[in-house]
Amino acid sequence: MxxxxxxxxxxxxxxxxxxxxxxxxxxxxxxxxxxxxxxxxxxxxxxxxxxxxxxxxxxxxxxxxxxxxxxxxxxxxxxxxxxxxxxxxxxxxxxxxxxxxxxxxxxxxxxxxxxxxxxxxxxxxxxxxxxxxxxxxxxxxxFNQGFLELRRLDWSTPAAILEKLIAYEAVHAIVGWDDLRRRLESDRRLYAYMHTALPDEPLIFVEVALVDRLVGSIEDVLTQPPAVDLAEPTTAIFYSITNTQPGLSSISFGNFLIKQVMGELQREIPTLETFSTLSPIPGFLVWLRGQSDEDLEWMDSGARARLPALNGTEWIDFPWAQQDLEPVLMQAAAHYLYTVKRPGSDPPRPIDSVARFHLRNGASIHRLNWMGDPSPKGLGESAGMLVNYLYDADAVVANVEAFVGDGTIAASDQIKELAAGRTVPATDVASR
Incomplete structure (x- = not known):
């Protein structure tokens, strides 16, 4: 008492x-x-x-x-x-x-x-x-934009801050100091927003790979050795964005961050032509497993008949099972991203939170990547698929206006075809 x-x-x-x-x-x-x-x-x-x-x-x-x-x-x-x-x-x-x-x-x-x-x-x-x-x-x-400092973090950054990156990374875990060092090599960039009131705390950070093509596999980003001969990269891949402070939830940093980093990279590396993400689809399998046959009437009946295999994990271990499910899951994922809306949203907004973020910032849904992330997390969330959201500087403003105005989603022809339940040639959609 x-x-x-x-x-x-x-x-x-x-x-x-x-x-x-x-x-x-x-x-x-x-x-x-x-x-x-x-x-x-x-x-x-x-x-x-x-x-x-x-x-x-x-x-x-x-x-x-x-x-x-x-x-x-x-x-x-x-x-x-x-x-x-x-x-x-x-x-x-x-x-x-x-x-x-x-x-x-x-x-x-x-x-x-x-x-x-x-x-x-x-x-x-x-x-x-x-x-x-x-x-x-x-x-x-x-914490408005005027009080934030965009800072490139590298191996010379104080250890107190680098330790936070390892602790906070929420998309693709940083497995120790060697892994972090690889993400800070000359063909990689890591930028963070800092605030004077929290001097050792990156509020949000984005990791970027500088490459010579559009990448569809996170393993290619995380495990490839530094590209010592890549003098003039053409493509910047934003492969991880992490908000670090739960107490700052609902305060948007990411839309400013991506656009500001694009500007920094364009000034530093004039050869860059393409800016794209390599993003997860975190709610896809949960959504798909909750769909009834009626909900999936847009899909061919033969394709629907293959979906029960997803109730187990055996399909992951057999190449023939993966090959059988690949076109079905690619269609379903494109439909989920492009067509399925968040209940009650007006104008209509995608149900996927990552899609909402990038589309609101002016990106387009560009390409799905089969087995882009075969980690247990990737397989559990999206059957291993990742998606590229493309930031085309010439289209960003128009995309934002259309999305904010009436919910119109910018997407490639391949994504639209898949979302409608049609088969797309393998050359049009990344497949590994």
Whole structure:
């Protein structure tokens, strides 16, 4: 019982410190008050942290009397000054609280971590979304494009940062320092967005292979020795993009990152003509296994009859089984990427999250690659297939406008043919 009482006292103390921080907002000691709040929060267990977010929701709200007064004044005299006053009155107190919290040493880092904790609670307590809205509001302003530094990371980068790359890589795991060094060789590039408030933390990073052709196999990217004779690469392959901070979820860095890296590479290497990704299709097999015969009526009946083989893993071990399933799975994957939409999206958006990201940035679905990633993860997610999203500088703006406007997806003729259930010659789609 004593321990439970101590925990309750810790929570009550934190609530008191938080209220006091707002009261001392104009004092020189505000930074030390903010540090006390952060220390007190970090001492709580998960249950009491959840209760504290409830306190932020219930106690640090909008001043409704002030808002009502400002609204009345604006309606009576709808001028610019009244609009400003109305906007100020409509802001919940918790936003200003977070700004004050940011004055503590390392405050930004702590607020990002607090939001990580908060996001884990939203599915169980949707009422906390109003608290998340305050976190997201301030973090978007602190982490906008103007505060980000694009930095090329290489073998001379401090070890504290390089270690983070190994720990954070989420698409194709970096297996130790030798693997990392290969990804930083002269025919490779790794760029990250950095922020002064998190100096040793890459917020997002992209890995690039400089090659002489469009690549369809991740093994070719990760295991090939450095190309010592490749003086004039023609193709840049973006093969991995990793967001590192869960607490910065919903703050878009990737769209700026890819376009800025393209510009950097074009300036450094004028011979580059083609910019493409080599991307996973993470939800494909889960989607396909959930389809009924009715859902797959667009597919030839003979092709549908081969799909039950996917319920096991034996097909992976037999070349004849792979050959039998390849055209069926290629059609299904193209259909999934090009045709299947996210429920409730308006305008319609692809169900695949990676496709949404690249299409929103102006890419086109260019090519599917059979057995592009035969790792256990690749086989489990997409039957080993990878996809190239092509970034054509001359088409990016038009592609974005069409996708944002009415959901139109830019895709190659081969992808469109496959998505319609038609067979495409092997020369038109990468197959290994």
């Amino acid at each position: 004593a321990r439970a009482g101590d925990l309750m006292n810790s929570l009550e103390r934190l609530e008191g410190l938080s209220t006091s921080l707002l009261a001392h907002s104009r004092e020189a000691t505000v930074s030390s008050h903010a540090a006390e709040v952060i220390d007190a929060y970090e001492s709580l267990d998960p249950k009491d942290r959840a209760a504290y977010f409830g306190f932020l929701r219930d106690e640090m709200t909008v001043d409704h009397d002030a808002l009502r007064s400002a609204a009345t004044s604006y309606l009576e005299s709808p001028d610019e000054a009244g609009a400003v006053a109305l906007g100020t009155a409509s802001e919940p107190v918790r936003r200003e609280f977070l700004r004050l919290l940011n004055t503590a040493p390392g405050g930004t880092r702590s607020i990002v971590d607090m939001r990580r904790d908060l996001l884990e609670l939203l599915s169980k307590d949707p009422g906390l979304r109003v608290v998340d809205a305050a976190f997201l509001h301030v973090l978007r302003s602190w």
